[in-house]
Amino acid sequence: MPELTGVHHVALTVTDVDRSVPWYERVLGFSTIGREDQDESGVRKVFLRGPGLGITLTLVQHPVTGGALFDERRPGLDHLTFTVPTVESLRAWTDRLAEHGVTFSPIAEESTAPGTAVIALRDPDGIQLVLWVDKAAEK
Structure with missing residues (x-):
């Protein structure tokens, strides 16, 4: 069987990256390590790293989330x-x-x-x- 060697990142869909990023930074101590403010489809992504974590947490905002x-x-x-x-x-x-x-x-x-x-x-x-x-x- 081919080998898996780890988890690179976890991506979570959020309704508003401008609200979620400060929360993850302030409450959980994550730091922003990169961002893609808008690609051709309107998707916004912010890449975060937590202290002591070997993976990246990506917060993704799609242009239409349905507000749910x-x-x-x-x-x-x-x-x-x-x-x-x-x-x-x-x-x-x-x-x-x-x-x-x-x-x-x-x-x-x-x-x-x-x-x-x-x-x-x-x-x-x-x-x-x-x-x-x-x-x-x-x-």
């Missing part, structure tokens, strides 16, 4: 999960999210993965993001 917010019950993305190194860092994230007025779930064990701790939140388009720590693998 994200719904994980439709085919496509269900959620995007980021790992954090320790439960203590997960607690620090709850402080940061609260400071930025972001609604999030309490720290809890992921029901399908004993020995983990997670919090869930949503970006400005309602895309569910999860912060995850495997307590057995804490650094």
